Amino acid sequence: MASSDGQGGSRRVTLTEVARRAGVSRSAASFALNGRTDLRISEETSARVRRAAEELGYSPNTTARTLRTGKSGTVALISDFIGTTSFANAMVRGALQTLRDADTLLYTVDTQGDPDVEAKLLQNLLDRDVDGFLYASMFTRQVDVPPLTRNAPLVLLNCASPDIPAVIPDERGAGETAAAALLDAGHRDAIWFVGSFPPGFTGAAVWNGWSPLALTERLDGIQARLAAAGTALAGTAPIETDWDVENGRAAVTRLLGSGARPSALICANDALAVGAYHALSVAALQVPEDVSVIGFDGSALTQAVLPRLTSVALPYEELGRIAAGMLLQGDPASRPHRVPMPLVPGASIASPAPRD
Amino acid sequence: MASSDGQGGSRRVTLTEVARRAGVSRSAASFALNGRTDLRISEETSARVRRAAEELGYSPNTTARTLRTGKSGTVALISDFIGTTSFANAMVRGALQTLRDADTLLYTVDTQGDPDVEAKLLQNLLDRDVDGFLYASMFTRQVDVPPLTRNAPLVLLNCASPDIPAVIPDERGAGETAAAALLDAGHRDAIWFVGSFPPGFTGAAVWNGWSPLALTERLDGIQARLAAAGTALAGTAPIETDWDVENGRAAVTRLLGSGARPSALICANDALAVGAYHALSVAALQVPEDVSVIGFDGSALTQAVLPRLTSVALPYEELGRIAAGMLLQGDPASRPHRVPMPLVPGASIASPAPRD
DNA sequence: CTGAAAGCGCTTACAG
DNA sequence: CTGAAAGCGCTTACAG
Numbered sequence: 001m002a003s004s005d006g007q008g009g010s011r012r013v014t015l016t017e018v019a020r021r022a023g024v025s026r027s028a029a030s031f032a033l034n035g036r037t038d039l040r041i042s043e044e045t046s047a048r049v050r051r052a053a054e055e056l057g058y059s060p061n062t063t064a065r066t067l068r069t070g071k072s073g074t075v076a077l078i079s080d081f082i083g084t085t086s087f088a089n090a091m092v093r094g095a096l097q098t099l100r101d102a103d104t105l106l107y108t109v110d111t112q113g114d115p116d117v118e119a120k121l122l123q124n125l126l127d128r129d130v131d132g133f134l135y136a137s138m139f140t141r142q143v144d145v146p147p148l149t150r151n152a153p154l155v156l157l158n159c160a161s162p163d164i165p166a167v168i169p170d171e172r173g174a175g176e177t178a179a180a181a182l183l184d185a186g187h188r189d190a191i192w193f194v195g196s197f198p199p200g201f202t203g204a205a206v207w208n209g210w211s212p213l214a215l216t217e218r219l220d221g222i223q224a225r226l227a228a229a230g231t232a233l234a235g236t237a238p239i240e241t242d243w244d245v246e247n248g249r250a251a252v253t254r255l256l257g258s259g260a261r262p263s264a265l266i267c268a269n270d271a272l273a274v275g276a277y278h279a280l281s282v283a284a285l286q287v288p289e290d291v292s293v294i295g296f297d298g299s300a301l302t303q304a305v306l307p308r309l310t311s312v313a314l315p316y317e318e319l320g321r322i323a324a325g326m327l328l329q330g331d332p333a334s335r336p337h338r339v340p341m342p343l344v345p346g347a348s349i350a351s352p353a354p355r356d
Numbered sequence: 357m358a359s360s361d362g363q364g365g366s367r368r369v370t371l372t373e374v375a376r377r378a379g380v381s382r383s384a385a386s387f388a389l390n391g392r393t394d395l396r397i398s399e400e401t402s403a404r405v406r407r408a409a410e411e412l413g414y415s416p417n418t419t420a421r422t423l424r425t426g427k428s429g430t431v432a433l434i435s436d437f438i439g440t441t442s443f444a445n446a447m448v449r450g451a452l453q454t455l456r457d458a459d460t461l462l463y464t465v466d467t468q469g470d471p472d473v474e475a476k477l478l479q480n481l482l483d484r485d486v487d488g489f490l491y492a493s494m495f496t497r498q499v500d501v502p503p504l505t506r507n508a509p510l511v512l513l514n515c516a517s518p519d520i521p522a523v524i525p526d527e528r529g530a531g532e533t534a535a536a537a538l539l540d541a542g543h544r545d546a547i548w549f550v551g552s553f554p555p556g557f558t559g560a561a562v563w564n565g566w567s568p569l570a571l572t573e574r575l576d577g578i579q580a581r582l583a584a585a586g587t588a589l590a591g592t593a594p595i596e597t598d599w600d601v602e603n604g605r606a607a608v609t610r611l612l613g614s615g616a617r618p619s620a621l622i623c624a625n626d627a628l629a630v631g632a633y634h635a636l637s638v639a640a641l642q643v644p645e646d647v648s649v650i651g652f653d654g655s656a657l658t659q660a661v662l663p664r665l666t667s668v669a670l671p672y673e674e675l676g677r678i679a680a681g682m683l684l685q686g687d688p689a690s691r692p693h694r695v696p697m698p699l700v701p702g703a704s705i706a707s708p709a710p711r712d
Numbered sequence: 713c714t715g716a717a718a719g720c721g722c723t724t725a726c727a728g
Numbered sequence: 729c730t731g732a733a734a735g736c737g738c739t740t741a742c743a744g
Contacts, residue, residue, distance in 0.1 A: 026738085064736070304601060
């Protein structure tokens with residue numbers, strides 16, 4: 001750093017100075033300031049100490065306290081944010097909301113998905129006496145947690161691993177919600193799902209080396225809800241590589257080209273749904289008059305299309321809040337905590353068009 | 357926190373133990389491990405110490421080192437992220453890239469725009485011996501920095517204040533770039549700007565209590581570039597409240613309703629541009645055949661519309677990288693460092709339609 | 713009720 | 729070349 005004075009010029013006031021000004025010992029000052037009653041400090045003395053601290057602008061040095069107590073009032077959010085632009089922010093924001101009330105600060109750390117970088121950062125954090133880890137993924141999935149995380153309390157955020165406290169979205173319930181929204185509008189026999197694995201990958205539990213809970217569980221929920229209504233998906237439209245706009249457009253273009261006449265499309269995420277809009281538009285099909293569309297994520301993309309996209313939202317901020325709360329309280333829950341995914345209504349669902 | 361053992365069970369190895377195992381004093385061990393040559397430790401002794409450290413899995417306790425040296429290897433990013441969902445992530449990512457190489461960790465802190473919360477957090481960070489502050493805004497603007505930030509090295513990120521090192525986007529250049537893109541396509545006399553202040557606010561230097569450099573400087577750049585080509589804006593379409601999709605739609609709907617026949621729209625950001633698409637679509641005007649459109653930000657929204665929106669991108673990640681670098685190096689630059697905003701081509705610009 | 717002292721784990725002058 | 733000691737700023741048993 002540039003300036004060589006650690007405190008930016010104005011030297012910090014120390015507990016010793018407060019004690020001297022109040023005319024008490026350092027221990028008495030410490031006890032008074034921390035409100036400890038073990039050794040009963042007279043209220044008058046205590047007030048004198050607090051006044052001295054106030055007058056001198058005293059603020060205790062956390063580094064020294066941490067060294068003594070082993071508690072740093074600090075938590076780290078380890079993530080693989082890089083490469084994903086979206087909702088990281090909301091998760092961090094949620095965590096910060098909870099932590100603020102506990103006077104706990106947040107280290108934000110990005111592993112770039114590199115295990116060596118990750119290990120180095122974790123050790124660095126451990127060296128700083130962090131009180132706990134929030135291990136986050138930008139993609140709901142199963143993870144293998146690195147061994148070092150076990151050296152402090154740990155809560156998984158938007159990912160899961162056996163026997164470790166975790167908070168993840170209720171993806172299955174989200175699937176049910178999406179299916180129910182279409183059933184309620186009267187759709188039954190021509191509902192398609194967009195965004196499944198490509199044929200070669202079907203049945204595999206991995207995608208880009210990950211286990212995307214989002215896909216399998218959303219699909220499960222959709223199928224369960226349709227089955228409960230006595231129907232089923234008309235079919236699934238696989239995508240090539242990623243859940244982005246371009247792949248959504250391509251998948252739906254292929255679907256329409258195959259002669260399929262969907263009454264509704266359930267898209268694995270909002271970007272795919274936007275791509276679906278584009279493909280439908282090129283085919284001169286109107287949303288929602290000709291085809292209803294629903295997505296997942298509840299992202300800003302829902303506002304970008306006309307009519308607005310109905311979507312089942314990922315509760316990122318709430319995930320962050322809850323995970324931070326579990327970490328602070330040491331929630332010993334063995335099963336992942338599931339956070340509901342709310343329906344965010346747009347105008348992309350209507351009654352099915354009469355079939356020829 | 358839940359677990360009461362600060363180190364998660366496996367007690368940490370200390371320098372004393374390394375020294376004992378290597379058969380040297382703690383000072384010798386410290387010097388050897390830190391590669392200091394002041395007291396010439398024999399290479400053989402030094403190697404013995406390093407081996408002992410390795411075998412014991414020693415990692416120095418940063419808290420203790422910080423208490424002793426006053427340097428924490430830590431920097432804080434103070435921001436007003438809340439309420440904005442977008443690019444925070446990219447700025448953080450950029451900062452992390454730079455800091456990683458300096459073994460520096462990042463505290464992420466959100467002030468919620470509340471000065472009291474801000475002051476409390478700043479004091480908390482100072483109590484932890486942070487080596488510096490990155491003071492960030494999600495909106496390019498002038499800021500008054502809170503006094504406490506002056507107790508450590510400070511770099512402003514995406515905002516500016518007199519006499520404080522700052523890194524901000526080249527908004528004026530971005531305006532020129534946008535205007536040039538339209539001029540190059542042949543537009544001249546029917547170029548409108550969407551997203552100016554509402555009439556009542558015109559001339560005021562504040563918006564939501566802020567000074568939005570983005571608006572004034574982008575507009576300056578646009579006007580300068582058009583003037584250089586011997587022309588000028590046909591007019592500006594003010595928005596009601598915010599730079600979002602709905603306000604963009606409303607503004608352009610009003611514009612078209614007034615009888616204006618724009619050949620091109622320069623929208624103050626991507627969200628407004630998306631709203632412009634919607635209004636044009638309702639008016640049965642095609643992008644870009646009938647009206648060319650360009651936005652600012654380079655956000656994911658550019659992909660969400662058909663045809664893709666051309667936009668002048670905010671270089672958030674680079675802003676973060678550069679600001680972190682300035683903080684680490686103590687860059688004493690007095691004038692704000694300007695980062696170029698690149699044109700991200702879409703398909704929303706074409707030659708103007710022949711006028712009736 | 714109060715005060716003197718130890719100790720958290722380091723770094724670094726200082727004396728040999 | 730090496731070692732004993734001070735000290736960073738706290739908290740907290742312990743003896744009065």
